[in-house]
Amino acid sequence: MSDQTLTCKSCGGSSFAVGQLGHGYANIRPVNKKLTTGSPILLTYCQDCGEVASIKVKELCNLKQY
């Protein structure tokens, strides 16, 4: 994770946390590739108001097309 300072575009706050979305069947997967385990999604959100500042695929290698 990076240490760069984020500023919330909604409330101007600067305290963020990272949460993970997806586990097993809730993982993101390429639509045309059903056998991959896919990857969870990481969300960086403001701890003051809940605004999501960043959405990132956690394990990009699982989603690469071969």
Ligand SMILES: [Zn+2]
């Ligand atoms: Zn905020």
